[in-house]
Amino acid sequence: MSAGGIDIGPGVFIGEDELVENFIRSSGPGGQNVNKVATAVQLRFDAFNARGLPERVREQTIKLAGQRATKDGVIVIEAGRYRTQEQNRADARGRLTALVAKAAEPPPKPRRKTRPSKGAVERRLKTKAGRSTVKKLRGKIEND
Known part of the structure; x- marks a missing residue:
């Protein structure tokens, strides 16, 4: 926690x-x-x-900032949406906080490739064959 600043999460502050x-x-x-x-x-x-930024969060923040980050790693946020300085100040700080909070999220677990079980494959093929039979039976009836 910082004395005067923005607390984002555990161990992360500005x-x-x-x-x-x-x-x-x-x-x-x-x-x-x-x-x-x-x-x-x-x-x-x-x-x-x-x-107040751990190394991983620092790198991710600069990466997420994209064009808003300079080559030196300075993030520049411009806020002019509102008519007052106070509202624009709060908007800019909120956007910076959201950016750093997103960077502080833990990375997602990598996906593990899975294969369908043998039984699942057999069931799928059996239902496909059943559907095929149903559709073949829908053909024209020939009159003798």
């Missing part, structure tokens, strides 16, 4: 000092206000050097 926010002009809703006030937020998180 420190408040690891987040850098810049407020920029938004392209979203706001009317004339949109040209005067910087309401959109650009949230930067240095995932490569983050203290």
